[in-house]
Amino acid sequence: MLDLVISGGKIIDGSGAPWFRADLGIAGGRIVSLGRLKGQKSKKRIVANDLVVSPGFIDIHTHSDLTLLVNGRAESKIRQGVTTEVIGNCGYSPAPVAEKYREELAGQLKDDYNLELTWSSFAEYIEHLKSSPISVNVVPLVGHGALRAAVLGYENRPATPAELSKMKGLLKEAIAAGAAGFSSGLIYPPSAYADSAELVELARVAAEQGGIYTTHMRYEGAQLIEGVREAIMVGEKSGIPVQISHHKVTDRGSWGLVSGSLRLIEQARRRGVDLSCDLYPYLATATGLSATLPDWAHQGGLKAMLARLVDPTISEEIRAELVRTQQHQGWENIVISSVHNKENQRWEGLDLKSISEELGLEPAEAVLEILVREKGRVGMIRFAMCEDDLKTVLRHHLTMIGSDGSSRADYGILARGKPHPRNFGTFPRVLGKYVREEGVISLEEAINKMTGLPAWRLGLARKGLLREGMDADLTIFDPDQVIDRATFLNPLQYPTGIKQVIVAGQIVVTNNEHTGVKTGQILL
Numbered sequence: 001m002l003d004l005v006i007s008g009g010k011i012i013d014g015s016g017a018p019w020f021r022a023d024l025g026i027a028g029g030r031i032v033s034l035g036r037l038k039g040q041k042s043k044k045r046i047v048a049n050d051l052v053v054s055p056g057f058i059d060i061h062t063h064s065d066l067t068l069l070v071n072g073r074a075e076s077k078i079r080q081g082v083t084t085e086v087i088g089n090c091g092y093s094p095a096p097v098a099e100k101y102r103e104e105l106a107g108q109l110k111d112d113y114n115l116e117l118t119w120s121s122f123a124e125y126i127e128h129l130k131s132s133p134i135s136v137n138v139v140p141l142v143g144h145g146a147l148r149a150a151v152l153g154y155e156n157r158p159a160t161p162a163e164l165s166k167m168k169g170l171l172k173e174a175i176a177a178g179a180a181g182f183s184s185g186l187i188y189p190p191s192a193y194a195d196s197a198e199l200v201e202l203a204r205v206a207a208e209q210g211g212i213y214t215t216h217m218r219y220e221g222a223q224l225i226e227g228v229r230e231a232i233m234v235g236e237k238s239g240i241p242v243q244i245s246h247h248k249v250t251d252r253g254s255w256g257l258v259s260g261s262l263r264l265i266e267q268a269r270r271r272g273v274d275l276s277c278d279l280y281p282y283l284a285t286a287t288g289l290s291a292t293l294p295d296w297a298h299q300g301g302l303k304a305m306l307a308r309l310v311d312p313t314i315s316e317e318i319r320a321e322l323v324r325t326q327q328h329q330g331w332e333n334i335v336i337s338s339v340h341n342k343e344n345q346r347w348e349g350l351d352l353k354s355i356s357e358e359l360g361l362e363p364a365e366a367v368l369e370i371l372v373r374e375k376g377r378v379g380m381i382r383f384a385m386c387e388d389d390l391k392t393v394l395r396h397h398l399t400m401i402g403s404d405g406s407s408r409a410d411y412g413i414l415a416r417g418k419p420h421p422r423n424f425g426t427f428p429r430v431l432g433k434y435v436r437e438e439g440v441i442s443l444e445e446a447i448n449k450m451t452g453l454p455a456w457r458l459g460l461a462r463k464g465l466l467r468e469g470m471d472a473d474l475t476i477f478d479p480d481q482v483i484d485r486a487t488f489l490n491p492l493q494y495p496t497g498i499k500q501v502i503v504a505g506q507i508v509v510t511n512n513e514h515t516g517v518k519t520g521q522i523l524l
């Protein structure tokens with residue numbers, strides 16, 4: 001007797017192979033049969049005629065480290081068909097905690113998520129994550145920024161040999177506690193304060209433990225190629241597998257550079273460097289407004305940064321730097337996505353040009369004013385990429401799909417602000433817009449980029465493919481209907497066309513309803 005039979009669907013198995021029609025039998029959370037299952041007894045049955053049955057999607061690049069603690073239902077991801085999330089990207093993870101900044105971090109967690117900071121080490125964070133059930137599987141990474149902050153704070157200088165060896169120790173501990181590797185965010189202090197040599201040293205340690213390295217590169221603009229060279233160098237010198245995160249060009253004058261960067265990646269692979277990349281299907285980035293400030297302005301952490309913003313001489317230097325680096329990108333292309341103070345919530349969804357007019361300030365001055373009023377914690381969305389580059393990267397055989405978003409919901413504390421629509425729409429958008437409507441890639445290629453390929457990158461031996469013996473994480477969707485609904489102005493909207501989502505053999509989403517099932521595992 002099987003637990004569940006899915007009959008008559010078009011099987012897209014995650015390998016990139018063409019679809020075929022078959023029934024799929026599940027028992028004990030695993031796929032136990034794939035073929036014609038007429039007459040097989042089963043407790044439950046899903047008739048999937050003309051629907052696609054694929055492995056559950058693996059979101060290789062996310063930031064759900066804290067949101068999963070707030071709402072384990074993982075609504076905005078599971079409803080896209082995502083059954084596994086990789087957290088701890090862009091150099092950021094909530095552990096190990098830098099004790100020097102503990103109070104600051106605790107305050108942020110309280111304000112943003114109503115969470116208590118109860119952990120210090122990476123192992124304690126993982127224990128905390130495990131302590132309440134969640135609907136998606138999780139692959140954790142440890143952030144280089146967290147490692148660096150824990151050892152030398154927000155110091156803008158190379159690490160001493162003693163400090164480096166402390167970081168290595170913390171990295172080893174994190175991997176022993178279950179981290180699949182480490183991530184860097186080389187535009188974000190304190191990760192940005194590291195030189196390449198530090199990254200190579202850490203990568204050697206992670207490589208020895210079987211870990212991977214994901215990187216938000218130091219440059220994604222005119223110097224993109226230099227950023228890619230650094231990522232390749234880290235892989236080449238340490239032997240670690242490298243995942244270039246959200247590969248793109250964010251400088252309007254440098255669009256087109258991704259063709260060269262992809263060629264570089266191919267060349268490096270021919271030399272034996274294990275490189276791949278991911279992408280989200282939108283033309284705008286999302287991060288903190290403070291990321292527009294020069295690196296040196298962050299030295300010492302948030303309090304020190306805020307003090308600089310109100311110092312007449314230093315703030316003038318920062319303002320001049322902002323004009324130099326941001327002005328030519330167009331202030332109208334930067335939109336505020338979230339603030340904390342109620343009286344400023346009218347800014348959410350407005351661009352910096354409009355806000356600066358309202359404030360009666362020059363746009364660069366307005367940036368500083370907004371940061372001061374909001375104590376540095378403001379979300380921004382920046383329209384900076386082009387459709388041609390997106391398609392070039394999407395078509396490439398080494399590219400996977402990663403949302404760069406987090407598990408959110410359209411209710412509760414996670415429904416705040418106007419976050420990037422990628423949190424709700426990434427995977428259906430690829431399937432609806434780039435596969436069905438524009439034919440940029442085939443359906444089988446798209447599914448491979450969402451399942452088999454990331455499972456290969458992460459070494460998840462039982463995920464990403466539909467085969468007998470694999471975990472029964474599945475997404476059933478209508479290829480003629482599937483599409484994202486989340487927009488920049490109205491981002492908290494779930495997609496359509498995702499019919500059923502199954503994690504470990506249990507139905508988590510059916511007919512646009514979350515069943516409350518929480519069968520996700522932390523994949524350690």
Ligand SMILES: [Zn+2]
Nearest residue numbers: 090216245246
């Ligand atoms: Zn990033």
